[in-house]
Amino acid sequence: MPSPPPPSNLPPLERLLAIMARLRDPADGCAWDLEQTFATIAPYTVEEAYEVADAIERHDMGDLREELGDLLFQVVFHSRMAEEAGAFSFDDVAAAIVEKMIRRHPHVFAEAGDRSAAQQVQAWEVMKAQERAGKALTGVLADVPAGLPAMTRAVKLTKRAARVGFDWPSATEVIAKLHEELDELQVEIEAGDRAKMREEMGDLLFVVANLARKLDLEPEDALRATNAKFTRRFGFIESELAKDGRTPDQSDLAEMDSLWNAAKAAEKA
Numbered sequence: 001m002p003s004p005p006p007p008s009n010l011p012p013l014e015r016l017l018a019i020m021a022r023l024r025d026p027a028d029g030c031a032w033d034l035e036q037t038f039a040t041i042a043p044y045t046v047e048e049a050y051e052v053a054d055a056i057e058r059h060d061m062g063d064l065r066e067e068l069g070d071l072l073f074q075v076v077f078h079s080r081m082a083e084e085a086g087a088f089s090f091d092d093v094a095a096a097i098v099e100k101m102i103r104r105h106p107h108v109f110a111e112a113g114d115r116s117a118a119q120q121v122q123a124w125e126v127m128k129a130q131e132r133a134g135k136a137l138t139g140v141l142a143d144v145p146a147g148l149p150a151m152t153r154a155v156k157l158t159k160r161a162a163r164v165g166f167d168w169p170s171a172t173e174v175i176a177k178l179h180e181e182l183d184e185l186q187v188e189i190e191a192g193d194r195a196k197m198r199e200e201m202g203d204l205l206f207v208v209a210n211l212a213r214k215l216d217l218e219p220e221d222a223l224r225a226t227n228a229k230f231t232r233r234f235g236f237i238e239s240e241l242a243k244d245g246r247t248p249d250q251s252d253l254a255e256m257d258s259l260w261n262a263a264k265a266a267e268k269a
Contacts, residue, residue: 003028016073017090020080038081045074046147057224103127140164151219154209162213171214178207236263 006018023033048071055063079090102109104127140163144156161167168174185200212219237259241251248256 016076017080020073020076024080024084033077036077036081038078041074041077041081042147045071045078048074053224057221057228149220151205151209151212151223154206155213155219158206158210158213168210168214171211174207174211174214178204178211181207233260233263233267236260236266 006015006022008015010018022028023030026034048067052064052067052071055061055067075093076090079088079093083089104123107123140160141157144153144160146153148156158167168177181200181204185197185204188196188200209219212222237251237256238248240259240262241247
């Protein structure tokens with residue numbers, strides 16, 4: 001028998017926590033929510049984070065508000081499952097990040113003196129290294145999450161290695177390495193060895209991530225922008241063909257390439 005939602009006069013966060021508890025109530029909760037585990041929810045958590053990034057990219061504050069809510073719900077969902085398992089609660093999650101932020105900002109919350117942004121980044125890394133040591137994570141790369149998108153993880157891995165001196169001096173050397181990896185990929189393409197092709201493609205992408213880092217660019221952001229550009233320009237091709245009652249499969253590469261160039265010219269005009 002359905003019952004009313006939590007009272008509307010509750011603070012929003014308390015109401016959200018109450019809703020989550022109700023959804024996971026074995027007696028009269030939601031069957032789908034009750035079936036979920038940390039592992040099954042994790043992909044949704046990652047997806048919601050990307051949707052937040054997408055709203056930011058589009059400068060859509062309405063969508064950003066909504067997507068941040070969806071991401072917050074993911075935190076509440078994981079926290080509820082952890083509470084049911086006797087591990088921790090949402091309050092524990094909030095308390096942990098509060099303590100961490102205070103600990104990592106002594107120049108704000110204690111008498112440690114003013115810091116520039118650069119000094120804060122350096123101090124932050126020292127504190128993170130100390131925290132890794134406290135968790136018995138001794139390797140420089142020990143706590144770079146394996147679940148990150150591959151390009152993002154490549155940037156983080158090489159950034160960590162660079163902090164201990166394992167890095168190219170400048171972007172020029174990275175570009176030379178990029179050409180070297182491209183040549184090696186070409187060799188394996190000609191040999192037809194798919195396993196080696198996969199390996200060399202990975203090497204090539206890893207160097208691309210490194211180059212982005214050296215140029216102080218985020219490869220995920222750059223690729224996301226290019227994806228949007230491709231989508232926009234291909235949409236132009238479709239709309240132009242539609243004027244003649246045609247679709248792309250009724251065209252040919254030469255015509256579509258010409259329309260692509262027209263889309264590029266229109267964007268630059």
